Amino acid sequence: MFIQLVVSGLLLGCIYSLISMGLSLIWGVMGIVNFAHGAFVMLAMYAAYYGDQLLRIDPLLFTPVAILLLFFLGVLVYQIIIQYVVDGPYVSRLLATFGLGFFLINMAQFLWSPNFRTIKESMVHGVWKIGSVMIELPKLASSLGSILVAALVFLFIRKTRTGQAIQAISADKMGAALMGINLKRIAAFSFGLGIACAGAAGSLLATFYYIFPDVASLFGLIALVAVALGGFGSVEGAFLGALILGLVETLGGYYVDPNWKYALMFLIYLGIVLIRPQGLLGRGKV
Amino acid sequence: MNTAILQVEDLYKDFGGLRALSGVSFTLKEGEITALIGPNGAGKTTLFNCITGFTPVTKGKILYRGKNITNWPPHKVVRHGLARTFQVVQILDDMTVEENVMVGAFLHEKTVQGARLLARKALQQSGIDHYTEHLAGSLPIPAKKRLEIAMALVTKPTLLMLDESMAGLTPTEFRDVQELILNLKKEGVTLVVVEHVMEAIMPICDRVLVLNLGVLIAQGTAKEVAENPDVIKAYLGDKYARNR
Amino acid sequence: MMELVRHRRFPTFILLFGLFIALVFPWVVRDRFAQNTAIFVLMYGLMAQAWNIMGGYTGLISVGQVAYFGIGAYTSAFLYTHFGINPWIALLIGGLITALFGVIAGYPVSKLRGRYFSIATIAMAEVMRISFSNWEYVGAARGIQLPIEKESLLTFQFHSSRLPYYYIILFLFIVVNLVVYVLERSRTGFYFRAIRDNEEAAAGLGINRSFYKLLSIGISAFFTALAGSFLTQFSLYVEPDYVFASSISITVAMVAVLGGIGSLGGPILGALVLIPLSEYTRAWLGKQGQGLDLMLYGALIIVFCILEPKGLMGLWKRISTKKRTSP
Numbered sequence: 001m002f003i004q005l006v007v008s009g010l011l012l013g014c015i016y017s018l019i020s021m022g023l024s025l026i027w028g029v030m031g032i033v034n035f036a037h038g039a040f041v042m043l044a045m046y047a048a049y050y051g052d053q054l055l056r057i058d059p060l061l062f063t064p065v066a067i068l069l070l071f072f073l074g075v076l077v078y079q080i081i082i083q084y085v086v087d088g089p090y091v092s093r094l095l096a097t098f099g100l101g102f103f104l105i106n107m108a109q110f111l112w113s114p115n116f117r118t119i120k121e122s123m124v125h126g127v128w129k130i131g132s133v134m135i136e137l138p139k140l141a142s143s144l145g146s147i148l149v150a151a152l153v154f155l156f157i158r159k160t161r162t163g164q165a166i167q168a169i170s171a172d173k174m175g176a177a178l179m180g181i182n183l184k185r186i187a188a189f190s191f192g193l194g195i196a197c198a199g200a201a202g203s204l205l206a207t208f209y210y211i212f213p214d215v216a217s218l219f220g221l222i223a224l225v226a227v228a229l230g231g232f233g234s235v236e237g238a239f240l241g242a243l244i245l246g247l248v249e250t251l252g253g254y255y256v257d258p259n260w261k262y263a264l265m266f267l268i269y270l271g272i273v274l275i276r277p278q279g280l281l282g283r284g285k286v
Numbered sequence: 287m288n289t290a291i292l293q294v295e296d297l298y299k300d301f302g303g304l305r306a307l308s309g310v311s312f313t314l315k316e317g318e319i320t321a322l323i324g325p326n327g328a329g330k331t332t333l334f335n336c337i338t339g340f341t342p343v344t345k346g347k348i349l350y351r352g353k354n355i356t357n358w359p360p361h362k363v364v365r366h367g368l369a370r371t372f373q374v375v376q377i378l379d380d381m382t383v384e385e386n387v388m389v390g391a392f393l394h395e396k397t398v399q400g401a402r403l404l405a406r407k408a409l410q411q412s413g414i415d416h417y418t419e420h421l422a423g424s425l426p427i428p429a430k431k432r433l434e435i436a437m438a439l440v441t442k443p444t445l446l447m448l449d450e451s452m453a454g455l456t457p458t459e460f461r462d463v464q465e466l467i468l469n470l471k472k473e474g475v476t477l478v479v480v481e482h483v484m485e486a487i488m489p490i491c492d493r494v495l496v497l498n499l500g501v502l503i504a505q506g507t508a509k510e511v512a513e514n515p516d517v518i519k520a521y522l523g524d525k526y527a528r529n530r
Numbered sequence: 531m532m533e534l535v536r537h538r539r540f541p542t543f544i545l546l547f548g549l550f551i552a553l554v555f556p557w558v559v560r561d562r563f564a565q566n567t568a569i570f571v572l573m574y575g576l577m578a579q580a581w582n583i584m585g586g587y588t589g590l591i592s593v594g595q596v597a598y599f600g601i602g603a604y605t606s607a608f609l610y611t612h613f614g615i616n617p618w619i620a621l622l623i624g625g626l627i628t629a630l631f632g633v634i635a636g637y638p639v640s641k642l643r644g645r646y647f648s649i650a651t652i653a654m655a656e657v658m659r660i661s662f663s664n665w666e667y668v669g670a671a672r673g674i675q676l677p678i679e680k681e682s683l684l685t686f687q688f689h690s691s692r693l694p695y696y697y698i699i700l701f702l703f704i705v706v707n708l709v710v711y712v713l714e715r716s717r718t719g720f721y722f723r724a725i726r727d728n729e730e731a732a733a734g735l736g737i738n739r740s741f742y743k744l745l746s747i748g749i750s751a752f753f754t755a756l757a758g759s760f761l762t763q764f765s766l767y768v769e770p771d772y773v774f775a776s777s778i779s780i781t782v783a784m785v786a787v788l789g790g791i792g793s794l795g796g797p798i799l800g801a802l803v804l805i806p807l808s809e810y811t812r813a814w815l816g817k818q819g820q821g822l823d824l825m826l827y828g829a830l831i832i833v834f835c836i837l838e839p840k841g842l843m844g845l846w847k848r849i850s851t852k853k854r855t856s857p
């Protein structure tokens with residue numbers, strides 16, 4: 001059973017990683033903690049749902065579309081909101097993204113009602129048995145998808161010119177500006193990319209997770225906690241944080257109580273930052 | 287005049303793998319001005335941080351008037367009469383200059399009125415009373431440095447540690463600070479001054495400590511230190527020392 | 531007119547005038563909805579001022595104030611239904627227990643700064659919501675229902691009129707404002723602001739950071755809990771999803787930020803503007819579409835953060851100083 005739980009925990013953790021990676025990327029480039037991140041996951045889940053209902057496209061195959069949609073949505077949001085608050089005081093940055101999340105969640109309530117929806121059956125379904133370990137294939141497919149997308153984003157950041165500009169800005173804003181990097185354009189692009197990560201995760205999650213407006217709060221908080229747990233500014237940290245949360249969720253859900261699993265995840269986070277305020281792999285001052 | 291006010295015994299400070307201070311030992315005598323010099327990265331600021339509790343000590347002991355103050359929290363150190371300034375100015379940007387100093391004054395005066403009076407006096411003493419109502423964050427750098435000195439003074443220190451308070455000042459400005467330091471000495475305050483501008487500090491100090499790569503390589507009068515081959519080597523490189 | 535605005539005593543004048551209006555309001559405006567809205571203005575004003583103590587003065591930006599609110603609400607409901615403790619005493623005990631909780635839970639969290647602190651406050655609030663949702667002893671997801679009692683000041687129940695509720699919350703609201711007024715002019719207030727501006731400098735000036743941060747959290751938690759207890763008595767039930775709703779945390783922070791943080795007037799102004807706005811849009815749109823009113827509310831928050839990040843008090847300062855300098 002233990003191995004079973006560890007496997008499902010890691011699978012879940014991979015999807016959380018992808019969401020957190022987007023959050024971490026946005027933080028690195030523009031110093032904004034996107035408290036609306038979960039709302040974009042939720043929007044992508046609805047997009048995938050309607051892709052399945054209306055166009056008969058499976059959420060797994062819909063993922064590239066979701067990535068594109070959410071990328072442009074992200075750029076749009078940057079243009080009309082984020083660029084105007086990015087230099088403001090901390091509280092207004094914080095509340096602007098909170099307000100955005102609030103707006104999107106309630107828009108979903110208004111448009112699609114608060115009811116739960118699910119996708120009937122994704123093209124990958126069933127269970128794969130290896131010895132006593134049972135792997136639910138939809139979860140496996142989503143996790144592999146997440147890893148693939150995360151790897152592509154990672155490669156993009158390492159190998160392309162735009163990606164290097166993103167790295168340069170994350171490391172040193174002033175320096176990057178002096179090197180002639182157009183900060184606004186890269187910031188808009190990075191925000192889009194970060195939201196696209198959330199979008200990919202949303203579409204992949206839609207294959208097996210309940211779809212409802214308030215799912216945004218849950219995934220948003222998990223991503224925030226994963227990044228804070230791993231340490232802001234460290235992509236590896238965000239991954240580690242997300243994997244830990246995934247493991248705690250499945251192990252805690254089984255050995256403690258499924259109702260308490262989220263409380264347990266957040267308590268463990270609070271316990272860890274008690275000892276390491278800057279997060280597991282975070283550097284320097286908090 | 288000759289009692290020891292601060293004793294540092296075999297002090298070590300490691301940052302991860304980096305040893306910033308290595309077996310530093312010295313004693314400060316009451317009422318003296320001590321210059322702490324050394325090339326960039328020698329560990330001068332780190333030494334200040336260790337003494338004032340801003341960074342935990344790895345090994346060693348710090349005694350203040352015979353009392354072991356090693357790893358005391360900063361606020362407790364200040365309350366015992368040991369104040370400092372920072373190399374990178376640390377002031378309260380969104381409060382007025384007067385309010386900045388008042389915060390320190392509350393150490394001795396519980397009432398706002400009383401603290402204000404103390405603050406005014408300290409501002410006059412450090413020569414920035416014309417900025418009283420300005421927001422601290424809006425001041426030019428030299429004024430910020432003076433404000434920081436005023437903030438340290440108002441806590442009525444018996445030992446005052448200044449970290450590069452004269453860096454970036456014009457000659458007239460640093461002469462004012464020199465004068466201030468000498469006046470404080472007259473009032474019986476013991477001072478440790480970190481400074482890069484040698485001509486600013488050498489004429490007024492009683493003793494010099496030289497740090498290099500975390501090691502205290504020399505101590506003595508300004509003249510003794512200037513002739514010490516290790517010091518010349520640390521500052522000017524190997525070749526120069528041998529040629530002499 | 532301008533002479534008046536510029537007068538040194540103008541703020542005092544405004545304050546007394548406002549107090550007068552507040553005292554006669556429910557006698558002049560008899561509409562039940564308006565009276566309820568006024569009660570919410572005061573309740574959120576109370577919480578926003580409490581938030582201001584932590585966030586505005588000490589710089590601890592919390593987006594999980596609902597943790598204190600909910601614990602206060604639950605404690606007083608629980609003490610009342612299980613031990614028959616008088617609601618007034620339960621209110622006070624609720625405040626004290628919550629302050630204690632704030633200090634204990636705040637001890638590790640207060641070592642965090644900026645975004646790390648904010649995220650920890652949300653996580654904490656969420657842990658509380660989940661805990662109370664699953665804790666059988668306090669009714670789990672069903673919450674606690676308060677019995678209906680005879681109407682009297684002693685039982686804290688009034689069925690024939692909203693007026694007593696109004697005056698009770700007005701009283702609590704005035705108390706928190708007095709506390710902040712005194713704080714602003716005291717050593718403690720200076721210490722709070724010093725910690726907000728620069729922790730290192732504050733420590734260098736002899737301030738015990740942990741102590742004053744926890745003091746600020748404790749005071750803030752106490753008053754936020756009073757608002758929670760008040761809501762318990764006002765609505766006669768508590769339920770985890772109701773008293774631990776994250777939207778309460780956001781609204782509280784928003785009221786303070788909208789008004790302008792770090793000043794006494796900010797949260798008052800913020801509550802006066804934001805709460806009626808959201809209550810009336812809810813009434814106006816609420817029936818037609820679930821969520822539409824809150825959507826507008828979210829949009830409003832965004833617009834405000836873009837246009838006036840320093841809050842209404844900042845706007846006011848700009849206007850009044852402009853007038854002063856122009857001939």
Ligand SMILES: Nc1ncnc2c1ncn2[C@@H]1O[C@H](COP(=O)(O)OP(=O)(O)O)[C@@H](O)[C@H]1O
Pocket residue numbers: 301304306324325326327328329330331332333
């Ligand atoms: N917080 C820190 N973390 C890691 N290394 C540090 C830290 N502070 C100082 N150092 C290192 O310690 C050494 C001494 O630095 P410092 O005390 O600032 O020197 P100085 O003030 O003499 O110029 C340097 O090598 C510096 O890089």
Ligand SMILES: [Mg+2]
Pocket residue numbers: 330331332373
């Ligand atoms: Mg230095």
